[in-house]
Amino acid sequence: xxxxxxxDAAAVARYGADIFINHINQKRDSVLxxxxxxxxxxLYKELIAAYETGRVSFKNVSSxxxxxxxxxxxxxxxxxxxxxxxxxxxxxxxxxxxxxxxAGDAEDxxxxxxAYEKNIKQxxxxxxxxxxxxxxxxxxxxxxxxxxxxxxxxxxxxxxxIDDNAxxxxxxxxxxxxxxxxGIGTILESKKVVLLATGENKAEAIKATVEGPLxxxxxxxxxxxxxxxxxxxxxxxxxxx
Ligand code: GLP
Numbered sequence: 001x002x003x004x005x006x007x008d009a010a011a012v013a014r015y016g017a018d019i020f021i022n023h024i025n026q027k028r029d030s031v032l033x034x035x036x037x038x039x040x041x042x043l044y045k046e047l048i049a050a051y052e053t054g055r056v057s058f059k060n061v062s063s064x065x066x067x068x069x070x071x072x073x074x075x076x077x078x079x080x081x082x083x084x085x086x087x088x089x090x091x092x093x094x095x096x097x098x099x100x101x102x103a104g105d106a107e108d109x110x111x112x113x114x115a116y117e118k119n120i121k122q123x124x125x126x127x128x129x130x131x132x133x134x135x136x137x138x139x140x141x142x143x144x145x146x147x148x149x150x151x152x153x154x155x156x157x158x159x160x161x162i163d164d165n166a167x168x169x170x171x172x173x174x175x176x177x178x179x180x181x182x183g184i185g186t187i188l189e190s191k192k193v194v195l196l197a198t199g200e201n202k203a204e205a206i207k208a209t210v211e212g213p214l215x216x217x218x219x220x221x222x223x224x225x226x227x228x229x230x231x232x233x234x235x236x237x238x239x240x241x
Pocket of ligand 1: 067138165
C-alpha cells in the first residue's frame, strides 16, 4: 500500500487526477471505476479542466460507478447517476452509453446486481478504481461487517452513514436506507485502486485502513490485500498515522 500525504485537499485532487489522466493517456479505452461523495468532486473538476485544455480525452473510456441508492430514480437530484452527470459526464466527451451506475430503480434489484457484475467482466474488468472512504471505514456502501469477498449486492446503510449523508437531503426529503454497491471482492479485482481522503474526520478510518488489522470492521482495510493501491490523503486525514 502506497500512502501519499499532501498538504491539502486541492493537492490531493490534483495528484489523484494526474494518476487518472496518465492512465487514460496510456490506455485510451480504460475502464474506470468511479466514486461519489464530496471528496472526489475536486478531482472531477481537475479532469474537466484537463479535458478542456486537451490534456485528456474520455472518448473511448467506459466507467462503472461503485454504488447507488436503492429507491431513487436516476433523475433524482440525490441519485448517484445524477451526481455523476452533474460533476463529470456532462462536461467531458465520454460516451454516455458507456457509463454505468447501478440501477437504483430496478424492478428486480438482485438481478440488477448480477447483471452489473457480468457487465464489468464483459468489459475485461476495471482498470483503475477511484474510492473515497466513510468515517466508519466503508468503501462504496460496504459497511462494517461486509464480507471481504462480497460481490455487487443490496446493502443496508448503517445509521452512521445515513446521518453522514443526511446533509445532502432536504429535511422532508425521502432518504433511502438501502443501496446497491459493488462488493469488496469486486473492488479488489480492479487492477489498480486510488483512494482519496481529506480532513480530520477521516483520520481514524485512514489509521484503521493503513495500520489496523485486516478486518471486516473496517472494510477499507481489505485494500491491504491488493498489490496496486495508492492512498492519496491530506495532512489532516494522515494526522492519526
Ligand atoms: C458515501 C459513498 C462513498 C463515499 C462516502 C464518503 O457513503 N457511498 O463512496 O466514499 O460517502 O463521502 P464523502 O467523500 O462525502 O466524505
